Amino acid sequence: MGDEDWEAEIIKPHVSSYDAAFEKDMYSSGANGDTFNRTSASSSEMDNGPSQRDHFMRSGFTSQRSLRNRDAGFSNSKFEDGDSSGFWKEPNNDCEDNQTWNRGFSKRGGYQDGNNPEASGPSRRGGRDSFRGCRGGFGLGSSSNEPHQDEGSQRTSGPFGSRRSALRGTGNGDTSQSRSGGGRGGYKGLNEEVITGSAKNSWKSEAEGERGDTQGPKVTYIPPPPPEDEDSIFAHYQTGINFDKYDTILVEVSGQDPPPAILTFEEANLCQTLNKNIAKAGYTKLTPVQKYSIPIILAGRDLMACAQTGSGKTAAFLLPILAHMMRDGITASRFKELQEPECIIVAPTRELINQIYLEARKFSFGTCVRAVVLYGGTQLGYSIRQIVQGCNILCATPGRLMDIIGKEKIGLSKVKYLVLDEADRMLDMGFGPEMKKLIYCPGMPSKEQRQTLMFSATFPEEIQRLAAEFLKLNYLFVAVGQVGGACRDVQQTVVQVGQYSKREKLVDILRNTGDERTMVFVETKKKADFIATFLCQEKISTTSIHGDREQKEREQALGDFRCGKCPVLVATSVAARGLDIENVQHVINFDLPSAIDEYVHRIGRTGRCGNTGSAISFFDPESDNHLAQPLVKVLSDAQQDVPAWLEEIAFSTCAPGFSGSTRGNVFASVDTRKGKSTLNTVGFSSQAPNPVDDESWD
Numbered sequence: 011m012g013d014e015d016w017e018a019e020i021i022k023p024h025v026s027s028y029d030a031a032f033e034k035d036m037y038s039s040g041a042n043g044d045t046f047n048r049t050s051a052s053s054s055e056m057d058n059g060p061s062q063r064d065h066f067m068r069s070g071f072t073s074q075r076s077l078r079n080r081d082a083g084f085s086n087s088k089f090e091d092g093d094s095s096g097f098w099k100e101p102n103n104d105c106e107d108n109q110t111w112n113r114g115f116s117k118r119g120g121y122q123d124g125n126n127p128e129a130s131g132p133s134r135r136g137g138r139d140s141f142r143g144c145r146g147g148f149g150l151g152s153s154s155n156e157p158h159q160d161e162g163s164q165r166t167s168g169p170f171g172s173r174r175s176a177l178r179g180t181g182n183g184d185t186s187q188s189r190s191g192g193g194r195g196g197y198k199g200l201n202e203e204v205i206t207g208s209a210k211n212s213w214k215s216e217a218e219g220e221r222g223d224t225q226g227p228k229v230t231y232i233p234p235p236p237p238e239d240e241d242s243i244f245a246h247y248q249t250g251i252n253f254d255k256y257d258t259i260l261v262e263v264s265g266q267d268p269p270p271a272i273l274t275f276e277e278a279n280l281c282q283t284l285n286k287n288i289a290k291a292g293y294t295k296l297t298p299v300q301k302y303s304i305p306i307i308l309a310g311r312d313l314m315a316c317a318q319t320g321s322g323k324t325a326a327f328l329l330p331i332l333a334h335m336m337r338d339g340i341t342a343s344r345f346k347e348l349q350e351p352e353c354i355i356v357a358p359t360r361e362l363i364n365q366i367y368l369e370a371r372k373f374s375f376g377t378c379v380r381a382v383v384l385y386g387g388t389q390l391g392y393s394i395r396q397i398v399q400g401c402n403i404l405c406a407t408p409g410r411l412m413d414i415i416g417k418e419k420i421g422l423s424k425v426k427y428l429v430l431d432e433a434d435r436m437l438d439m440g441f442g443p444e445m446k447k448l449i450y451c452p453g454m455p456s457k458e459q460r461q462t463l464m465f466s467a468t469f470p471e472e473i474q475r476l477a478a479e480f481l482k483l484n485y486l487f488v489a490v491g492q493v494g495g496a497c498r499d500v501q502q503t504v505v506q507v508g509q510y511s512k513r514e515k516l517v518d519i520l521r522n523t524g525d526e527r528t529m530v531f532v533e534t535k536k537k538a539d540f541i542a543t544f545l546c547q548e549k550i551s552t553t554s555i556h557g558d559r560e561q562k563e564r565e566q567a568l569g570d571f572r573c574g575k576c577p578v579l580v581a582t583s584v585a586a587r588g589l590d591i592e593n594v595q596h597v598i599n600f601d602l603p604s605a606i607d608e609y610v611h612r613i614g615r616t617g618r619c620g621n622t623g624s625a626i627s628f629f630d631p632e633s634d635n636h637l638a639q640p641l642v643k644v645l646s647d648a649q650q651d652v653p654a655w656l657e658e659i660a661f662s663t664c665a666p667g668f669s670g671s672t673r674g675n676v677f678a679s680v681d682t683r684k685g686k687s688t689l690n691t692v693g694f695s696s697q698a699p700n701p702v703d704d705e706s707w708d
């Protein structure tokens with residue numbers, strides 16, 4: 011869309027780009043309405059490997075004692091006698107010893123002990139689950155070739171993987187979107203998403219070829235409004251049996267003069283409306299990150315907070331910000347041409363920022379604080395229409411945010427709070443430049459004049475150092491448990507599976523999990539389509555989410571997964587961070603990510619808020635050896651069984667400084683201001699995701 015168009019679009023009614031004929035094609039006749047391209051993954055294509063059965067399928071997986079003991083569903087004999095059709099076969103040497111045993115790494119002790127804006131505005135309603143519609147499954151692009159054939163070469167072999175900076179334009183925001191067909195990279199448009207290629211070295215030519223193409227089809231998608239009824243707004247899932255165990259996790263606060271933690275919501279002294287909303291949301295007890303972060307933010311301090319996945323970081327920043335806004339009053343008015351939000355929240359993906367927005371809307375319910383969300387893949391005019399109606403809390407993905415700033419639809423001079431959720435991702439090579447642009451935008455208050463808050467479950471040291479540019483010198487660092495550690499409520503299992511055996515194993519697992527919600531992570535968009543297609547062919551109701559799907563499809567896929575219509579969601583790393591979906595019981599890493607922090611985020615889609623979950627990861631020694639050491643560390647720190655074979659690989663690929671023994675090092679403080687940490691950082695990402703990862707981000 012050209013610059014000249016958006017004004018008109020504000021006035022004109024819009025229909026989305028949705029094409030009924032296309033939908034009919036794409037959403038027909040699969041298992042449970044799922045669609046797949048029957049010609050694209052024909053059995054002949056899939057069944058052209060060696061025909062011998064993989065030894066591992068007979069004996070390896072079932073020898074995982076912990077798995078069998080803890081989750082009978084996974085230790086079914088199906089692993090021993092799966093059918094032989096339709097799979098690539100793997101020579102039988104991909105699992106010599108799959109026994110799980112402890113060698114001093116696991117079971118090392120338990121948890122460580124450790125104006126009066128209120129009610130004056132129009133009420134806004136909606137719900138946390140804005141993703142409506144449980145219609146079709148997924149539409150698929152062509153995936154006629156086995157994807158791994160062009161992916162293997164992209165896997166990283168070094169500890170930090172190969173890195174590539176994201177290429178972003180600075181255009182007008184409405185973008186051309188490619189479908190996944192043809193397996194091309196995911197050029198998604200200016201500013202919103204990275205330009206990538208699915209084949210080695212292809213990104214460059216694609217970037218050059220498409221960068222100047224701002225004339226692609228208009229993005230006209232307007233997301234459905236979130237539900238407006240109070241029940242939907244405050245819908246929530248129950249905290250799990252381990253919620254109270256959060257209290258035993260050791261918390262360390264570093265930096266000068268931190269305010270004391272609070273123990274109860276009452277101690278936070280929030281206004282009545284906020285307290286009501288907290289109660290309606292079902293929150294009765296603070297999580298550790300909330301106990302420490304809320305008073306720090308209320309005291310006006312800058313903060314970098316690291317706490318495990320699913321432990322309530324969103325409310326930890328939203329509640330004190332809202333409390334301040336209620337106390338200080340707000341200035342935005344729906345009648346102003348230029349909206350000047352007091353708070354800007356950025357997050358790396360569209361679905362995550364939408365989720366944060368819904369949380370902001372929930373907690374600000376019944377107040378005159380108005381939250382707005384902007385993200386790519388939606389009509390720019392629609393974004394602008396949202397803003398001009400009044401905007402106090404602006405939740406945005408970086409690309410769309412910079413577009414809107416460029417259009418002078420928001421002013422930055424009133425910004426008091428800048429929040430970077432998934433901050434390590436927001437500061438890496440992919441988004442870092444955009445974030446720097448943001449803080450140096452004309453009008454943006456300097457770091458001395460604003461409060462900057464960063465949250466994540468992982469905080470590589472290099473990223474912490476980069477963060478200093480955004481934060482006041484005396485910022486506080488809150489570490490809940492092990493920085494970068496996995497949530498202990500997720501039972502982690504790593505199994506050795508060769509590339510060619512993965513699909514068979516996946517199907518076996520999914521047949522056992524049945525309708526239990528399961529997220530399957532793969533490394534590339536093309537593979538996500540391929541695996542989703544394959545699962546549908548296997549009559550497993552599946553949908554997929556990745557950066558090549560149109561936004562409407564992404565939201566629909568998430569909606570279908572949330573409501574259980576499609577209990578299996580195949581995803582790239584676009585869904586790895588932040589997504590809070592009720593009842594996700596299993597995460598399967600069909601492909602391991604190239605960096606361990608990504609692993610921590612992925613498995614954190616289950617086991618949230620004190621609930622338990624399981625994660626199974628397929629470890630392919632051909633491509634994943636670089637992850638062995640950090641994986642051993644993450645498993646042992648989370649008191650999980652470490653397979654002997656994984657330890658062997660970890661020791662054999664031992665980097666200087668890796669002791670193997672992490673005993674006694676359950677909690678390592680890694681506020682970089684305190685000097686070099688004891689954490690071994692091999693395999694921890696410090697910059698950007700590798701080219702395969704970042705193709706899916708926006």
Ligand SMILES: Nc1ncnc2c1ncn2[C@@H]1O[C@H](COP(=O)(O)OP(=O)(O)OP(=O)(O)O)[C@@H](O)[C@H]1O
Pocket residue numbers: 246247249292293294295296297300317318319320321322323324325466467587588589590614618619
């Ligand atoms: N004090 C609380 N009491 C009950 N539920 C809570 C509390 N705090 C947060 N929750 C709920 O816990 C779930 C996880 O919270 P949230 O999404 O903020 O986690 P997170 O730490 O940001 O996770 P991630 O690292 O994956 O982004 C949400 O459903 C949220 O509503």
